Amino acid sequence: MSAKIITTLGPASGNPEVLQYFKEHSVEIARLNGSHGIIEEHIRMAKLAVYAGLDLMLDLPGPKIRLGEINDTSFSVKAGEKVIIENVKNTKKHNIIDKENNIKILPCQFSIEKSTKINDIVYIDDGKLQFRVLKVEANRIQAEALNSGLVKSHKGVNLPHGKIDIDFLTENDLRLIEKLLPIIKPKYVATSFVKTINDIHRLKKAIQDSLSNIKDYYPRIIVKIEMAEAIEPINITNLINECDMIMIARGDLALETTPVHIRVPFIQADLVQRCQKQNKPFIIATQILESMITCPVPTRAEVSDLYRAIVLDKANYIMLSSEAAVGQYPKECVTIMHDLIHYNKNNQLELNNSNKKLPSETVSKRSIKKIKTQNRLKLIKRKRL
Numbered sequence: 001m002s003a004k005i006i007t008t009l010g011p012a013s014g015n016p017e018v019l020q021y022f023k024e025h026s027v028e029i030a031r032l033n034g035s036h037g038i039i040e041e042h043i044r045m046a047k048l049a050v051y052a053g054l055d056l057m058l059d060l061p062g063p064k065i066r067l068g069e070i071n072d073t074s075f076s077v078k079a080g081e082k083v084i085i086e087n088v089k090n091t092k093k094h095n096i097i098d099k100e101n102n103i104k105i106l107p108c109q110f111s112i113e114k115s116t117k118i119n120d121i122v123y124i125d126d127g128k129l130q131f132r133v134l135k136v137e138a139n140r141i142q143a144e145a146l147n148s149g150l151v152k153s154h155k156g157v158n159l160p161h162g163k164i165d166i167d168f169l170t171e172n173d174l175r176l177i178e179k180l181l182p183i184i185k186p187k188y189v190a191t192s193f194v195k196t197i198n199d200i201h202r203l204k205k206a207i208q209d210s211l212s213n214i215k216d217y218y219p220r221i222i223v224k225i226e227m228a229e230a231i232e233p234i235n236i237t238n239l240i241n242e243c244d245m246i247m248i249a250r251g252d253l254a255l256e257t258t259p260v261h262i263r264v265p266f267i268q269a270d271l272v273q274r275c276q277k278q279n280k281p282f283i284i285a286t287q288i289l290e291s292m293i294t295c296p297v298p299t300r301a302e303v304s305d306l307y308r309a310i311v312l313d314k315a316n317y318i319m320l321s322s323e324a325a326v327g328q329y330p331k332e333c334v335t336i337m338h339d340l341i342h343y344n345k346n347n348q349l350e351l352n353n354s355n356k357k358l359p360s361e362t363v364s365k366r367s368i369k370k371i372k373t374q375n376r377l378k379l380i381k382r383k384r385l
């Protein structure tokens with residue numbers, strides 16, 4: 001079976017023309033990321049995706065630390081600039097300047113100060129922005145930007161060296177399970193930041209409660225592997241057993257496991273083997289064609305990553321995130337994936353056919369026989385001498 005594509009829906013892809021193109025180019029599942037957008041917008045995009053013939057996946061945010069809502073949606077920081085990362089309990093938009101100190105504030109949806117110490121690194125937006133902790137205060141930390149970039153609303157915050165205890169099913173997850181799930185009835189529900197099998201039991205119970213009045217429907221559960229605890233031997237075996245599909249969620253995985261960034265390919269190799277052994281379908285996700293968010297062609301490294309996922313790992317699904325949700329080239333990304341999938345399929349066929357037509361094995365067997373006969377003759381000759 002060849003790989004199929006999952007595309008994350010967002011402003012760049014939530015329209016009939018793009019969705020039709022996706023359907024015609026190996027896309028099978030449309031993913032709604034519950035971390036972004038409002039419920040009404042998800043319902044609108046879900047209807048369009050179903051109309052285009054795609055299956056739906058509702059991806060629940062889980063206990064992921066994220067920035068809050070920022071006024072004007074983004075602002076820039078410069079390398080060396082001091083900022084405050086402050087816990088905000090409400091969902092209102094936040095101004096970004098602390099007038100007293102004339103310093104920029106990054107609103108954060110969880111309080112991270114108890115889990116950080118001086119010199120720890122805070123990663124934001126899949127690590128695109130890095131901050132070093134300078135001072136820990138009540139309800140906030142002071143930090144120094146290690147690189148320049150844009151701070152955007154709702155981007156993820158990772159603290160690989162600090163553990164934060166946030167309950168697995170958040171208010172946001174429960175709201176989506178109660179208000180969105182029964183309306184769109186997605187074929188799949190993906191669950192984020194899972195640690196143990198107990199998390200899955202709790203999720204299934206919450207889904208059952210929300211669907212108590214609906215018969216003949218229950219979603220398939222996708223477990224996103226993105227935390228160090230989840231890949232501990234007992235946990236990972238149980239999680240693979242308990243779910244319908246695994247997602248290797250490489251974005252957070254890269255920052256939740258240490259040494260950061262470099263462990264992902266090793267974990268990917270291990271998870272692929274485990275899923276294949278336990279006969280469980282799996283998705284390889286995140287940054288597969290990241291450069292194509294702003295560029296119409298992929299890098300060689302991205303094509304190699306795609307080759308590994310499709311040809312070597314034989315992933316059941318490969319997933320596009322920002323590339324399809326907010327990128328400039330959603331159709332081009334899908335085309336690259338679709339073309340590689342089909343090139344591989346045709347290439348395999350050609351190889352199989354050429355094996356049948358050109359029995360190179362027979363040729364080489366024949367030559368081996370000839371050499372053996374020649375050797376035997378030489379031996380006999382030598383013995384006679």
Ligand SMILES: Nc1ncnc2c1ncn2[C@@H]1O[C@H](COP(=O)(O)OP(=O)(O)O)[C@@H](O)[C@H]1O
Pocket residue numbers: 008009010011033035036037154155156251321322323325326
């Ligand atoms: N429904 C949406 N509305 C607006 N933007 C979205 C939506 N879904 C995704 N995005 C954007 O695409 C980015 C990448 O998607 P994804 O990888 O799923 O997000 P994240 O890593 O933040 O969970 C998000 O960070 C967000 O900026």
Ligand SMILES: C=C(OP(=O)(O)O)C(=O)O
Pocket residue numbers: 033035059156192224226248249250251252253285286321
């Ligand atoms: C798919 C992932 O999760 P999300 O996009 O929800 O952060 C990931 O971290 O790789």
